[in-house]
Structure formats: structure tokens, C-alpha cells
Amino acid sequence: MRGPNSNLRRDVPEASLRRLPIYYRSLQEMLLSGVAQVSCADLARILGLDPTQVRKDIEMTGIVGKPRVGYPLGDLVRWIENFLGWNRPKTAVLAGAGSLGSALLGYEKFRSHGMLIIAAFDIDPDKIGQRIHGREVQPLMFLPDFVRQAHTLVGVIATSAAAAQSVTDLMVSAGIRAIWNFAPAHIQVPERVILQNEDLYHSLASLSFKLESKMGVTPTGNGISYAEDN
Amino acid sequence: MRGPNSNLRRDVPEASLRRLPIYYRSLQEMLLSGVAQVSCADLARILGLDPTQVRKDIEMTGIVGKPRVGYPLGDLVRWIENFLGWNRPKTAVLAGAGSLGSALLGYEKFRSHGMLIIAAFDIDPDKIGQRIHGREVQPLMFLPDFVRQAHTLVGVIATSAAAAQSVTDLMVSAGIRAIWNFAPAHIQVPERVILQNEDLYHSLASLSFKLESKMGVTPTGNGISYAEDN
DNA sequence: CTCATATCGAGAAAGTTTTATCGAGAAAGT
DNA sequence: ACTTTCTCGATAAAACTTTCTCGATATGAG
Structure with missing residues (x-):
């Protein structure tokens, strides 16, 4: 008995929850452009992400798409809204x-x-x-x-x-x-x-660490002395 | 040849980078309280986190501690600062x-x-x-x-x-x-x-999803009709 | 109508991150 | 001085996330 409710509202990766708003925004822009259908591959291309990952995230919402076509854009937007609870004030x-x-x-x-x-x-x-x-x-x-x-x-x-x-x-x-x-x-x-x-x-920690790593700053090597002990 | 620089500035989990500031703040408060030594177990207890995780994160900075004692508090604060680059404007x-x-x-x-x-x-x-x-x-x-x-x-x-x-x-x-x-x-x-x-x-997505999950709101079940197809 | 192609959906594999376990060593009590 | 206890540091296991692979299916072309 699979159906719309087969997607239990559990075990949703935090990472997916963080990416859904990205898709949501992008989809809303498309909606304004008058697009009617959208595939995960389209979304992935636009956002520069991995198509499989996009599909997995979209699947979380429970929407069922059609092969070769994708999803009706309006439906997809509403499914995401509904999944995230953004349509329930x-x-x-x-x-x-x-x-x-x-x-x-x-x-x-x-x-x-x-x-x-x-x-x-x-x-x-x-x-x-x-x-x-x-x-x-x-x-x-x-x-x-x-x-x-x-x-x-x-x-x-x-x-x-x-x-x-x-x-x-x-x-x-x-x-x-x-x-x-x-x-x-x-x-x-x-x-x-x-x-x-x-x-x-x-x-800030993440940003400054990554910046220094990329710019080749040695993490240790100044400010702290190691002498004395071995 | 292990030493302070044996910790290569690579492969640092994003999660660790996000937690280090938490430790940093807590340690600074302790510093004001006049504490001199601190162990990962202490920190974990105060913050309600897993001691092993705290130790793993602290190890990333490259500091070497002493069994049964932990780390000199001032040193640890400076190692974190240095590791994150917070001492280099x-x-x-x-x-x-x-x-x-x-x-x-x-x-x-x-x-x-x-x-x-x-x-x-x-x-x-x-x-x-x-x-x-x-x-x-x-x-x-x-x-x-x-x-x-x-x-x-x-x-x-x-x-x-x-x-x-x-x-x-x-x-x-x-x-x-x-x-x-x-x-x-x-x-x-x-x-x-x-x-x-x-x-x-x-x-916001993460927050509202989790809130609804916890409060028992069914994700699907309103707003969208499934009739017609299938 | 048949075939080629693109995309979904699911399961497997690879890679990360987190959690658990264990030995070594330093301090404190006996 | 010896034993106990605590904590570090490292390794191993488990859990989770991401990426890869494959079959099924709907569309469009021939």
C-alpha cells in the first residue's frame, strides 16, 4: 500500500532540509517565468548540484514524478511548502x-x-x-x-x-x-x-579556517612556542 | 617525526569547525573564573556533549594534553584561536x-x-x-x-x-x-x-519541519489532492 | 507501431562523521 | 613504592550521507 503517505515524516537528513529551500526558491522563480514542468536534472543544472542528490531530496517530500517528464512545477512547489510546513502558519x-x-x-x-x-x-x-x-x-x-x-x-x-x-x-x-x-x-x-x-x-570559524587553508597559512607556527618539550 | 605540525590542516570535518567556537566561548568563561586546567571530559559535562567528540574536535587543533590532567586552559584557548585563524586579523x-x-x-x-x-x-x-x-x-x-x-x-x-x-x-x-x-x-x-x-x-525549514514532526502534524494530508491519477 | 532517449525510483557502494573501545601514562591515595 | 583512577590518543565499529548504478516507464521520432 504505497501512496502519498508512504513517505513517513522521519529520517529526513538535516542536509536535505537545508537544501529544500534552495530548490524552493529556484522553483518559484521558474514559476514566474511560466515554466510548467521541471525535472530534477533541470534543477541540478541550474543550481550546479548533483542530479541524484536533488532527486533524493525531492523524493523526501513524497511527490511522485513521471519518467521523462519530471514534476508539474506548481505541484512541486506546493509539495515542498507542505512538507516543510511553510503553508501552515x-x-x-x-x-x-x-x-x-x-x-x-x-x-x-x-x-x-x-x-x-x-x-x-x-x-x-x-x-x-x-x-x-x-x-x-x-x-x-x-x-x-x-x-x-x-x-x-x-x-x-x-x-x-x-x-x-x-x-x-x-x-x-x-x-x-x-x-x-x-x-x-x-x-x-x-x-x-x-x-x-x-x-x-x-x-566565522568555518570561513576563516577554510580561507587560511586555501591561502596556505600554517595553522601552527606563530603565536605559540613549542620549545622546551620534545 | 610527530610534533605540533603533524596535524595537517586538512580533512577537518565541518562539524568540528562549528563546534570549536562553542568550546572556545566556554573556555574563555572558565578563564575568567580562574580555572587553570581543563579536560575534555569537563568541557563535555558543562556543554552536555559527548566527551569523545569533544576530544576529537580538540585534537584537530593539534594541542597535546596530559593524561589525567587535560590541557592548560590558556594554552587551549590560544590553540583554538590559532587553529581557526582568529588571532590573525x-x-x-x-x-x-x-x-x-x-x-x-x-x-x-x-x-x-x-x-x-x-x-x-x-x-x-x-x-x-x-x-x-x-x-x-x-x-x-x-x-x-x-x-x-x-x-x-x-x-x-x-x-x-x-x-x-x-x-x-x-x-x-x-x-x-x-x-x-x-x-x-x-x-x-x-x-x-x-x-x-x-x-x-x-x-527555518529545519526548524519548522522538526517542530511539526514533533507536534505530530501530518506532512501530506492537506492542501494537496491526490485523486484523479493512479 | 516500434525504437531510442531521458528521467524517475530504488537499491548498492563509497565516503564521512559520530560513537564506542582499548592501551598508555600521569597524578593521587595507600 | 605500589596501586588505583582518570584522561589522553588511537583504533575500530556503527551510523549516516552522498554518490553510483540499474531497471522501469513515458515521451517523441522514425
């Missing part, structure tokens, strides 16, 4: 209304990706009461009640590293089930809570 | 002085992690001439000359998705060797150029 609250928090509040596209940041909170009296992109910054202490009343499941953390853990705890105790953490801190959450870290320094 | 230019670009210009900590954003560029006449966190926004067309004169190797892209590819091409042709891309776009770079994507929608 979720509300979110933001903690930390600094420059990064403000930038996040300004991301209008989050809406069309199922993520609605409906309130912002901060502890700084100077920020409280300000309106940022249409939302008034509220005192952090109001967050738990708000989350409970709005049945919000997602919390976005854009605070300082120092405040990140306590804000997380506050959110979790209020019922938040997923944390999107932009603070440069390693926070702990209970098993049941999903944690997505967006730590710039992770990226 | 690199200049960078930013394209796109919107809210995200401004936020990035305000990240003072980048400096202490070897990344100096020394100039900002935009194409919007309203933004050009503004001072953001001490740097004046310059016309995008000045970027290539600036990059060449300053021997800048890193380009940060915080433009719209539409502009990302052309800005990338501009940077690459000017000699940029590493692109840190914050625009929600899949950009293409030549083989020799390192590309680090910081696409929020990758994260």
Missing part, C-alpha cells in the same frame, strides 16, 4: 529588540514561510514601548502570559549571550516548543524542545 | 547597508575573532554617505578599487536576493577569495572562492 515571539532583533522583525518574508513573529520583548526600559516594524516592544516579564494566551510554540532569541539561557528557560517554562537562537551562546533545552542555533561564530 | 568589506548589514557592522566582537569589516557599500543613494557604526557607506561601484587597495580577501553580502549574484561577481572579479553570504539566494562562485551561506530559510 506558526506564531513566534522574539526576545531581544537590538539591531539583530529589529532586522528579524523586518523580515516580511517570514510570513510567507509560515513564521509569524507576533510580538517582541526586551528587558531594556529604553526599548520597551518602541514600535519596531509595527510591533510594540513589551517588557520581557510579559512574555510567558503572552505565549500562553497566544499558544505560541516558537521563540526567537536575539538577546546578548549572557541573557540567552535565562530567556530560554523563561520561554520553555511558558510552553515554547522550539527555540531559534541567534545569541552567540550554547544554550540548554529540555529533550522535548527543538533548538536551532544560528550562531555567526560557527560560520 | 583579516579585513572584510560589506555589501548592503540595510538592517541586517547595519547589525553586522555593529558586531564589535568580530574584531576579536579576526574579522574586521572595514568598509560598507550600497547602491541606494539614500544610504550612501550615511555613517553606520563608524563606517561611511560608499557607492557599490567603489568596492572593487577599495578591495584591491586594501588587499581584502573577505566579502560579506547582506543585499537583497536579487542583487546577491551580481555583487558576488563584482567582489570575485576584484579579488575577494571568501564570500559570507547572508542574502537568501543560491549564489555561484568560482572554484577558488570559498562560499559560506548564512541563509535563514535553511534554518
Whole structure:
């Protein structure tokens, strides 16, 4: 009994989840160009990726294509949306209304990706009461009640590293089930809570390491002395 | 002939590179607390990670520890810094002085992690001439000359998705060797150029998929009809 | 209508990354 | 000084991801 639901929503590689938005964007552009059908090979060619990998990722969504033809473009876009949950709106609250928090509040596209940041909170009296992109910054202490009343499941953390853990705890105790953490801190959450870290320094480490490797900088060899011991 | 340089700067898992900053931050906090020695087991306990994994990652830096003791804390911090290149300053230019670009210009900590954003560029006449966190926004067309004169190797892209590819091409042709891309776009770079994507929608996809999986939402089953065919 | 071709879908193979296991050596207690 | 215990460093196993290969099938050409 195979069918649309034979694809169990399990065992989806993290890597595939990260690539689906790439396909999604590319497909949406094609949609505007009036294309009707698309094959994995097409997508792979456009994006410079491996065709097999693209096919495997697309298969995850559960859509069934036709040999020699591919997939109806509109359907594929909707299958990806549906698979990722981008067609099912979720509300979110933001903690930390600094420059990064403000930038996040300004991301209008989050809406069309199922993520609605409906309130912002901060502890700084100077920020409280300000309106940022249409939302008034509220005192952090109001967050738990708000989350409970709005049945919000997602919390976005854009605070300082120092405040990140306590804000997380506050959110979790209020019922938040997923944390999107932009603070440069390693926070702990209970098993049941999903944690997505967006730590710039992770990226920075990768970038600077790779750059130096490519430019031929010797990793050791300056700054640290090895003399003395063997 | 093993020694400090026996650790070739190759084959470093991406995952390790992303975890080293976590250790680094934790270690720096310990340093402030006056701790002198640290073991991988200690770190693992504090961060809630697997001790073996922590040891593997730390080994990548090339530092040699002592059984039963661990590593001198100060040394370990410096080895990580050195390994990641955070003790060797690199200049960078930013394209796109919107809210995200401004936020990035305000990240003072980048400096202490070897990344100096020394100039900002935009194409919007309203933004050009503004001072953001001490740097004046310059016309995008000045970027290539600036990059060449300053021997800048890193380009940060915080433009719209539409502009990302052309800005990338501009940077690459000017000699940029590493692109840190914050625009929600899949950009293409030549083989020799390192590309680090910081696409929020990758994260968002992962987050919303996992949240729905955990909350028991059926991925298929609404929005799309399967009738007709088969 | 038949054949050639392109693409899906599935399974196998190769390559990575993570986790587990074990021996050696340093410190601390007896 | 001897034994115990802890941790490093290395090797081995397991899990996961990516890449390769192949048969089935739909389209278009002859």
C-alpha cells in the first residue's frame, strides 16, 4: 500500500532540509517565468548540484514524478511548502529588540514561510514601548502570559549571550516548543524542545579556517612556542 | 617525526569547525573564573556533549594534553584561536547597508575573532554617505578599487536576493577569495572562492519541519489532492 | 507501431562523521 | 613504592550521507 503517505515524516537528513529551500526558491522563480514542468536534472543544472542528490531530496517530500517528464512545477512547489510546513502558519515571539532583533522583525518574508513573529520583548526600559516594524516592544516579564494566551510554540532569541539561557528557560517554562537562537551562546533545552542555533561564530570559524587553508597559512607556527618539550 | 605540525590542516570535518567556537566561548568563561586546567571530559559535562567528540574536535587543533590532567586552559584557548585563524586579523568589506548589514557592522566582537569589516557599500543613494557604526557607506561601484587597495580577501553580502549574484561577481572579479553570504539566494562562485551561506530559510525549514514532526502534524494530508491519477 | 532517449525510483557502494573501545601514562591515595 | 583512577590518543565499529548504478516507464521520432 504505497501512496502519498508512504513517505513517513522521519529520517529526513538535516542536509536535505537545508537544501529544500534552495530548490524552493529556484522553483518559484521558474514559476514566474511560466515554466510548467521541471525535472530534477533541470534543477541540478541550474543550481550546479548533483542530479541524484536533488532527486533524493525531492523524493523526501513524497511527490511522485513521471519518467521523462519530471514534476508539474506548481505541484512541486506546493509539495515542498507542505512538507516543510511553510503553508501552515506558526506564531513566534522574539526576545531581544537590538539591531539583530529589529532586522528579524523586518523580515516580511517570514510570513510567507509560515513564521509569524507576533510580538517582541526586551528587558531594556529604553526599548520597551518602541514600535519596531509595527510591533510594540513589551517588557520581557510579559512574555510567558503572552505565549500562553497566544499558544505560541516558537521563540526567537536575539538577546546578548549572557541573557540567552535565562530567556530560554523563561520561554520553555511558558510552553515554547522550539527555540531559534541567534545569541552567540550554547544554550540548554529540555529533550522535548527543538533548538536551532544560528550562531555567526560557527560560520566565522568555518570561513576563516577554510580561507587560511586555501591561502596556505600554517595553522601552527606563530603565536605559540613549542620549545622546551620534545 | 610527530610534533605540533603533524596535524595537517586538512580533512577537518565541518562539524568540528562549528563546534570549536562553542568550546572556545566556554573556555574563555572558565578563564575568567580562574580555572587553570581543563579536560575534555569537563568541557563535555558543562556543554552536555559527548566527551569523545569533544576530544576529537580538540585534537584537530593539534594541542597535546596530559593524561589525567587535560590541557592548560590558556594554552587551549590560544590553540583554538590559532587553529581557526582568529588571532590573525583579516579585513572584510560589506555589501548592503540595510538592517541586517547595519547589525553586522555593529558586531564589535568580530574584531576579536579576526574579522574586521572595514568598509560598507550600497547602491541606494539614500544610504550612501550615511555613517553606520563608524563606517561611511560608499557607492557599490567603489568596492572593487577599495578591495584591491586594501588587499581584502573577505566579502560579506547582506543585499537583497536579487542583487546577491551580481555583487558576488563584482567582489570575485576584484579579488575577494571568501564570500559570507547572508542574502537568501543560491549564489555561484568560482572554484577558488570559498562560499559560506548564512541563509535563514535553511534554518527555518529545519526548524519548522522538526517542530511539526514533533507536534505530530501530518506532512501530506492537506492542501494537496491526490485523486484523479493512479 | 516500434525504437531510442531521458528521467524517475530504488537499491548498492563509497565516503564521512559520530560513537564506542582499548592501551598508555600521569597524578593521587595507600 | 605500589596501586588505583582518570584522561589522553588511537583504533575500530556503527551510523549516516552522498554518490553510483540499474531497471522501469513515458515521451517523441522514425
